[in-house]
């Protein structure tokens with residue numbers, strides 16, 4: 001399975017520019033022979049949260065349409081990072097996933113809102129887990145700050161996800177946390193982690209890439225540089241089975257001991 005991480009810049013509060021740019025990048029990823037393309041977080045608007053009324057995608061319609069068109073035309077599944085959406089309950093940070101036939105097979109709203117970037121003032125949190133099946137393989141998607149919650153990540157693994165996607169806009173100021181947490185999540189959950197960060201600047205933060213693809217043993221297969229780039233990594237899911245057999249963490253769990261309320 002070939003996975004393309006699309007590490008790209010995002011124009012602040014300019015959805016039209018970002019939709020055109022993203023389309024080009026997905027076409028490029030498909031040209032490189034990828035089965036799945038992965039985008040970063042909030043790629044339609046960036047963190048221009050004060051202008052969501054003008055810029056958020058209503059019910060994700062525009063995003064879903066472009067993902068559906070490109071995935072079916074180019075025969076590539078797309079883990080659509082996330083976009084700012086406006087839905088019945090307010091504004092959300094939403095991920096859509098399209099399969100190669102152009103069907104939207106998953107929709108997820110970021111569950112944990114990041115106060116340091118004011119998300120809690122403008123966005124509503126999602127309430128569902130995001131595990132889906134592509135090409136017969138269970139995978140999961142969560143968004144950026146969700147990574148800091150090991151119990152959330154573990155839930156995905158327990159639900160069978162063998163690859164977990166983490167689109168992000170994670171600033172360079174805390175990039176050491178990003179790298180360490182991603183590697184730890186891959187090791188402790190014995191799964192592939194495909195994490196796609198952005199590059200560039202917004203008025204409050206600088207983003208220096210460092211997207212990562214990590215194998216279930218914790219080996220870092222690729223780290224993005226501080227520039228726009230698309231990297232295609234071929235992964236072998238047998239590695240998940242091998243690592244889980246070698247150190248059977250999931251068999252050795254003592255679930256009845258983990259209830260902190262007991």
Ligand SMILES: NC(=O)CCC(=O)C(=O)O
Pocket residue numbers: 041114117143144145146148168169170171174177
């Ligand atoms: N966009 C985000 O959720 C950023 C999360 C982040 O920077 C962190 O340190 O956590």
